[in-house]
Amino acid sequence: MTSETQYAPGSHPELPPPPSTVGVVGWLRGNLFSNTTNTLLTIFAIYIVYLLVPPAISWTLFNADFSGDSREACDSGGACWVFINVRLGQFMYGFYPVEERWRVDSTFILLVVLMVPMFIDSFRHKAWLGAFILFVYPVIGFYLLAGGSFGLVEVETPMWGGLSLTLIIAIVGIVGSFPIGLLLALGRRSKMPAVSAFCTGFIELWRGVPLITVLFMSSVMFPLFLPEGVNFDKLIRALVGVMLFSAAYMAETVRGGLQAIPKGQYEGAEALGLTYWKSMTFIILPQALKHVIPGIVGNFIGLFKDTTLVLIIGLFDFLGIVQAASTDPKWLGYSIEGYVFCAMVYWVFCFSMSQYSQSVERKLHTGH
Amino acid sequence: MNKQDSAGPPASTTKPWNDPKVRSIFFQAVLLIAVVFSGMYIFGNTADNLERQGIATGFGFLGTTAGFGIITHLIDYSEASSYGRAFAVGLLNTLLVAFCGIIAATIIGVIVGIARLSKNWLVARMAMVYIETFRNIPLLLQIFFWYFAVLRALPSPKNSVNFADGVFINNRGIYMPSAIYEDGFSLVIWALLIAIIGVVVMARWAHKRRDQTGQQFHTVYASIGLLVGLPLLALIVAGFPLSWEIPALKGFNFVGGTVIIPEFVALWISLSIYTASFIAEIVRAGIQAVSHGQTEAAHALGIKAGPTLRLVILPQALRVIIPPLSSQYLNLTKNSSLATAIAYPEMVSVFTGTVLNQTGQAVEIISVTMGVYLSISLGISALMNWYNAKMALVER
Numbered sequence: 001m002t003s004e005t006q007y008a009p010g011s012h013p014e015l016p017p018p019p020s021t022v023g024v025v026g027w028l029r030g031n032l033f034s035n036t037t038n039t040l041l042t043i044f045a046i047y048i049v050y051l052l053v054p055p056a057i058s059w060t061l062f063n064a065d066f067s068g069d070s071r072e073a074c075d076s077g078g079a080c081w082v083f084i085n086v087r088l089g090q091f092m093y094g095f096y097p098v099e100e101r102w103r104v105d106s107t108f109i110l111l112v113v114l115m116v117p118m119f120i121d122s123f124r125h126k127a128w129l130g131a132f133i134l135f136v137y138p139v140i141g142f143y144l145l146a147g148g149s150f151g152l153v154e155v156e157t158p159m160w161g162g163l164s165l166t167l168i169i170a171i172v173g174i175v176g177s178f179p180i181g182l183l184l185a186l187g188r189r190s191k192m193p194a195v196s197a198f199c200t201g202f203i204e205l206w207r208g209v210p211l212i213t214v215l216f217m218s219s220v221m222f223p224l225f226l227p228e229g230v231n232f233d234k235l236i237r238a239l240v241g242v243m244l245f246s247a248a249y250m251a252e253t254v255r256g257g258l259q260a261i262p263k264g265q266y267e268g269a270e271a272l273g274l275t276y277w278k279s280m281t282f283i284i285l286p287q288a289l290k291h292v293i294p295g296i297v298g299n300f301i302g303l304f305k306d307t308t309l310v311l312i313i314g315l316f317d318f319l320g321i322v323q324a325a326s327t328d329p330k331w332l333g334y335s336i337e338g339y340v341f342c343a344m345v346y347w348v349f350c351f352s353m354s355q356y357s358q359s360v361e362r363k364l365h366t367g368h
Numbered sequence: 369m370n371k372q373d374s375a376g377p378p379a380s381t382t383k384p385w386n387d388p389k390v391r392s393i394f395f396q397a398v399l400l401i402a403v404v405f406s407g408m409y410i411f412g413n414t415a416d417n418l419e420r421q422g423i424a425t426g427f428g429f430l431g432t433t434a435g436f437g438i439i440t441h442l443i444d445y446s447e448a449s450s451y452g453r454a455f456a457v458g459l460l461n462t463l464l465v466a467f468c469g470i471i472a473a474t475i476i477g478v479i480v481g482i483a484r485l486s487k488n489w490l491v492a493r494m495a496m497v498y499i500e501t502f503r504n505i506p507l508l509l510q511i512f513f514w515y516f517a518v519l520r521a522l523p524s525p526k527n528s529v530n531f532a533d534g535v536f537i538n539n540r541g542i543y544m545p546s547a548i549y550e551d552g553f554s555l556v557i558w559a560l561l562i563a564i565i566g567v568v569v570m571a572r573w574a575h576k577r578r579d580q581t582g583q584q585f586h587t588v589y590a591s592i593g594l595l596v597g598l599p600l601l602a603l604i605v606a607g608f609p610l611s612w613e614i615p616a617l618k619g620f621n622f623v624g625g626t627v628i629i630p631e632f633v634a635l636w637i638s639l640s641i642y643t644a645s646f647i648a649e650i651v652r653a654g655i656q657a658v659s660h661g662q663t664e665a666a667h668a669l670g671i672k673a674g675p676t677l678r679l680v681i682l683p684q685a686l687r688v689i690i691p692p693l694s695s696q697y698l699n700l701t702k703n704s705s706l707a708t709a710i711a712y713p714e715m716v717s718v719f720t721g722t723v724l725n726q727t728g729q730a731v732e733i734i735s736v737t738m739g740v741y742l743s744i745s746l747g748i749s750a751l752m753n754w755y756n757a758k759m760a761l762v763e764r
Contacts, residue, residue, distance in 0.1 A: 031489035038488050045490040194396035198403065208745035209738045210702035216720050220730040224417045225410045305506040312709050319509055336517045343505045343513070350504035
């Protein structure tokens with residue numbers, strides 16, 4: 001092959017890129033072995049992966065025991081998922097009576113069925129459905145879960161527990177805190193000094209203290225606030241605490257959205273002669289809330305993780321029941337399995353919610 | 369409706385209840401009355417309830433003897449100490465774990481955040497897996513995992529893991545030799561103080577010289593030399609006035625030395641790992657907020673990758689990073705209250721837990737606890753605002 005072939009200007013055939021820059025080799029060279037430091041880093045990283053991943057996989061899958069009904073079934077040295085299998089019902093429903101568990105299932109299935117149309121863009125009656133979910137569904141849900149009427153057996157709240165209790169606290173907390181948070185956010189931006197001072201103080205008070213002190217307050221101080229003889233259930237008190245706490249965070253998220261709306265929108269609404277509430281409902285909030293959906297989902301994720309704290313005031317949420325189960329003398333020594341299972345469930349919930357919020361964020365960003 | 373006064377602006381025909389000013393005063397008055405009345409209602413109920421339960425109000429209980437022990441305390445404490453002393457012990461333990469946690473979380477977070485942006489695919493992926501794993505698992509679960517599943521599963525004191533016959537790790541904690549200072553040790557402390565002053569003076573001089581002549585001076589190496597060398601010299605001159613008390617196994621546990629209890633270790637590890645995953649995302653966002661042109665310009669000037677990050681990117685990124693970082697520090701401090709679930713004796717666990725159970729002074733104790741957290745929150749945010757303002761001045 002002669003390299004001295006003469007080409008007329010512009011007639012040189014296109015050559016393929018050098019083989020070391022394309023394909024698998026090119027990718028490896030570019031991303032893992034581009035220089036000495038990088039190569040050392042790669043080797044170090046591979047070593048860490050080698051140290052962590054194969055033992056973890058063999059512990060969770062290959063050396064694990066899945067079937068059986070007592071700890072004698074766990075003899076292969078890996079994870080003992082039998083523990084989770086045997087206790088799964090309790091982890092999901094707490095001490096809810098076994099024959100009544102369908103009620104918990106149907107409460108959540110109903111919610112999912114009702115929520116599905118909200119995510120379908122072409123569905124027209126979102127407002128009505130939303131109102132139904134916010135105002136009618138909680139009543140249905142409460143009667144289904146607590147019973148005591150309509151021929152259902154009464155199940156008292158100390159019997160509630162497990163993942164279903166975690167979901168109840170998180171959902172009630174976020175839904176209940178939304179209107180309070182909205183009002184607080186509007187109040188904080190109000191031109192009336194007393195209103196704004198009150199809302200700012202309220203928000204900063206709850207945001208400045210840890211949730212655990214709020215829960216302690218709700219469990220030991222609320223009963224003192226009420227007149228003699230009036231007493232609320234422990235779960236309701238915890239829910240009130242969670243709601244007030246999360247309302248403060250919600251208020252700050254919504255305030256962020258309100259501040260992002262250009263001043264012209266406020267002035268335009270005023271110029272049209274709209275009253276304060278009309279301009280908020282029809283002009284400002286629809287725009288502001290759209291922008292804070294990711295923030296609200298973020299708050300929800302935070303609240304979902306924070307619901308674990310209710311175990312400190314003696315409610316058996318998902319983590320609480322796993323913790324209680326792992327101290328059961330019959331299953332001593334299998335707490336790692338319990339925690340890993342619990343962590344995986346929380347992770348799946350939180351991760352999928354954060355992915356959803358990121359997709360909403362991307363969807364909203366393209367509009368500008 | 370006053371027609372005589374034609375010189376002024378036309379009199380308003382608005383009905384008083386439509387006048388924004390009147391309305392605003394009315395609404396504020398309503399709010400104020402509502403707040404005052406509900407406050408009085410709550411106050412009245414609380415006073416009634418307390419009287420019926422026979423609990424005396426006020427902070428007199430703080431002087432009473434506590435009568436319970438606390439496993440770890442930074443200041444002298446015994447069962448004969450007062451509740452007020454127990455509160456101080458708890459508060460100091462909170463501050464200790466928060467301080468250690470903030471330092472560790474910052475270090476891990478910055479490393480992971482930078483690794484997340486690494487050009488090395490594997491390193492970036494590993495950092496991403498770290499972030500996505502730890503920030504999506506509740507902190508309390510992580511604390512439980514470290515405490516019950518890892519640290520409680522360590523060998524018993526008899527079979528401790530032994531490092532160089534001085535450090536012993538077992539399920540009761542980490543036992544380390546503690547230093548005993550003898551006469552003449554003050555010389556070493558003086559030497560250290562002089563070294564610190566020397567470093568400050570040298571840094572100023574080096575800064576001034578660089579501004580005037582452009583010559584660099586390796587302050588870092590000189591400072592390390594000064595800080596290590598001078599105390600070492602003093603140590604030699606004074607004839608090593610320092611001895612070590614080595615923990616020894618007696619009966620079922622170690623005696624002597626310093627012990628770091630497993631509750632502290634579990635809390636510290638989980639707080640640092642959890643918060644670091646958030647800090648990493650903040651660092652990444654901060655670095656990405658600095659335009660890529662800055663990196664390219666630095667490279668074009670011939671600055672290497674390391675110094676580019678250190679001298680060009682990070683100082684600019686810090687401005688974006690600091691506000692959310694300060695709120696993560698606050699979160700960490702507040703989250704340290706979860707220690708109550710594993711009985712690390714910090715403020716909530718000691719004061720809102722044990723002391724509240726013993727005395728029943730719910731209102732006082734919870735107000736004090738909330739007040740302390742509020743002041744810490746406001747303090748840290750004031751500090752961060754000051755630092756933020758200082759950083760913002762650099763902007764041109």
